[in-house]
Amino acid sequence: MSNFNFIKTDINGIIIVEPKVFGDNRGYFMETYEERKFAEGGIDVKFVQDNQSKSTKGVLRGLHFQKTHPQAKLVRVIKGTVYDVAVDIRKGSKTFGKYVGVILSDANKKQLFIPRGFAHGFLVLSDEAEFVYKCDDFYYPEDEGGIMWNDTAIGINWPLDGIETVMLSEKDKKQISLSDLSRC
Secondary structure (H helix, E strand, O other): OOOEEEEEOOOOOOEEEEEOOEEEOOEEEOOOOOHHHHHHOOOOOOOOEEEEEEEEOOEEEEEEEEOOOOOOEEEEEEEOEEEEEEEEOOOOOOOOOOEEEEEEEOOOOOEEEEOOOEEEEEEEOOOEEEEEEEEOOOOOHHHEEEEOOOOOOOOOOOOOOOOOOOEOOOOHHHOEOHHHHHHO
């Protein structure tokens, strides 16, 4: 019996992971990753780097990818709530330009596995959020790429209720469109 439920999505390779949570009056315990169980669930990668970020409500990070060193990621939220998005940018894929979006929070404890070949981003919905993720390749700053968060060709339905201003980095204000990416 696994301590994880692996849920396939409409896009091949993207998997929602629901951990089994053991709770009592002292709090809770859960596994967040176990290599053998994840391989059995369809996530058979070797992670080499862990990252963590902290952001406030309305911060949108993304949509990011690595150009020649693509990364598979296992993402989750340890404090707060985000809307997490993965966009298929695999040239020739039947789901190119499509996305999966899911609410990740410290309350629901869900994780999202994003395979190589996807742009990734998230919007913070709570007052504050701490976001952690594992990557299967190292980060190379010179290899960074990105797509505009509000590209109409993708049409992400960001949950903006209660968010007065979407806060972007200077880099994310200047990202390219999906059609520009497909011409590269």
